[in-house]
Amino acid sequence: MNNYGFVKVAAAVPQVRVADCDYNAEAMMRLMTEADAKGVEIVVFPELSITGYTCGDLFAQQLLLNDAEAGLEKIVRHSATLEVIAIVGMPLTVDSQLLNVAAVIHQGKIAGFVPKTYLPNSKEYYEKRWFVSGLDIPQKTSRFICGQSAYIDRRLLFRTSSACFGIELCEDMWATVPPSSFLALSGAHILFNLSASNDYIGKHAYRCSILAQQSARCLAGYVYSACGFGESTTDVVFGGNALIYENGTQIACGKRFSFDEQLVIGEIDVDRLRMERQVNTTFAGCRNHLTSDEAVTVDIRNTSRPIPALTRSVPAYPFVPHGAALDERCEEIFSIQTTGLAQRLMHAHARHAVVGISGGLDSTLALLVCALTFDKLNRPRTDIIGVTMPGFGTTDRTYTNALALMRGLGVSMREISIKEACELHFRDIGHDAGNHDAVYENAQARERTQILMDMANQKGGLVVGTGDLSELALGWATYNGDHISMYGVNSSIPKTLVRHLVKWVALNSREEEVKATLLDIVDTPISPELIPADEQGNIKQKTEDLVGPYDLHDFFLYYFIRFGFKPSKIRFLAMHAFGNRYDEATVNKWLETFLRRFFSQQFKRSCLPDGPKVGSISLSPRGDWRMPSDASVEAWLRELKE
Secondary structure, X not given: OOOOOEEEEEEEEOOOOOOOHHHHHHHHHHHHHHHXXXXXXXXXXXXXXXXXXXXXXXXXXXXXXXXXXXXXXXXXXXXXXXXXXEEEEEEEEEOOEEEEEEEEEEOOEEEEXXXXXXXXXXXXXXXXXXXXXXXXXXXXXXXXXXXXXXXXXXXXXXXXXXXXXXXXXXXXXXXXXXXXXXXXXXXXXXXXXXXXXXXXXXXXXXXXXXHHHHHHHOOOXXXXXXXXXXXXXXXXXXXOOEEEEEOOEEEEEOOOOOOOOEEEEEEEEHHHHHHHHHHOHHHHHHHHHOOOOOOEEEEOOOOOOOOOOOOOOOOOOOOOOOOHHHHHHHHHHHHHHHHHHHHHHHHOOOOEEEEEOOOOHHHHHHHHHHHHHHHHOOOOHHHEEEEXXXXXXXXXXXXXXXXXXXXXXXXXXXXXXXXXXXXXXXXXXXXXXXXXXXXXXXXXXXXXXXXXXXXXXXXXXXXXXXXXXXXXXXXXOOOOOOOOOOEEOOOOOOHHHHHHHHHHHHHOOOOHHXXXXXXXXXXXXXXXXXOOOOOOOOOOOOHHHHHOOHHHHHHHHHXXXXXXXXXXXXXXXXXXXXXXXXXXXXXXXXXXXXXXXXXXXXHHHOOOOXXXXXXXXXXXXXXXXXXXXXXXXXXXXXXHHO
């Protein structure tokens, strides 16, 4: 079974008794067994987890240090029966110096020890009273313990069959230049932190912000485990934080201040991280600033564990945030669109904006952008010319909505039927108007574009394009028809987001007529309306019946462009994201359609008009997406089938 580039990790918060190493080792072994049974590849425990962090001057007691080594030996023996890699914390004496270290254990072997680099000496912590820094010992120092020899080095990297990981301890993360930055630049995809950071008001939010930022800066996964209930003593309380981040996003978290032990599991997408680093030239450039001290790599010969299902959330609508974030996103998108359009209007000295209004989602969004832009420019909305151009497939519903929208927004209205012009054109080229083929459809799109372009010339205006990102990805546009404009305000907005933007405006509109019109447009089936309606006057040509659901295509587009994932992984993620909405055969069918159309329609994207980049994905040929128009899709189709 494939793991699709995911590595299942866990942050464990065990039950602990301060200074009772035997009890603590048993608790950790119990969680190791649970993690192994759940398919976890690497599990991390809190700082000094074998002894407990708050032992104070007991760290100067030989009995406690001996018990810590005995606890480690017990855990090492237990690990021989498991597949999971465990990272545990303990005090370790090296050449009469005491270090606060993380021990990496796998199948009865100690892979290495990583000492803490930065020791706090604050109001709550006095670690320098007992421990020395990893800076104080030479690189590649070794120690014979539990019947085996292992390196002790603050710059150890551990390479497994599926990823490379590094370790830092608690205060290291709060440093100006954390050790994890070096480890990431040296090749670590996942960073683990054994911590004992106490809790007080406001600290948790700050901690989370640092974890998010460090995982984002390092383009890495970050797994954080901090001690909990049993360590709360004297003047400090520990909340038992268990947190997992990936490139700035939290993918799993535990319950703070729980009295019970916890095992928080998540999957780090190492494939994604590799791709992010590959295309991020800044990350590569930062490697030039590494010091002469090289990382030491230890190989752990483990078996890559399959991922039958994900515990992490995979949003079905990656372009569309939820809750308050959606409001913020919509406001920001409109700001970007209106700013771009305003600059083009001013630079071109355009007196008018000309927009074709169909009563569908895309033209509605474009008209809303025009209205907001003219408002910001303190220009009358009557300088916006909305043109509705009924054709052979125009229904009463879309026609009525087009008129109501223009009237409600207060723009200038024009109605020009294209039927007669198209019929004349069919006669000129000798085409049977009863044959509803590509000629029949595309002639209508090109006639509408000709009207808009000529009207813009006539009025000293600028044609504002309405096509969206999803249509560009699928090539669902008539070449030299709706494919062309003088500025395409929707060119980097996918269809799923267009719907939410229009709905957001509707729900925030104070004008009931505009609100009702917008909501009806949102509920109207997506259609180019180029084929005559059915006997009841309803839309007969529904886009999603022909090319597939836009929610799937937008999902495919996001992971194909943003991360360069293989088709099989995109399918795996789609099955997880959409649950029972689509079966595997359906996902396969439309993913194959997406791939075929994306490759075959590149020639349309190679000559796109300008348009504002709104999100992280754009198909502009001037920088964001450069692809030969005649590239073969066969390798992608073959990978999907195999």
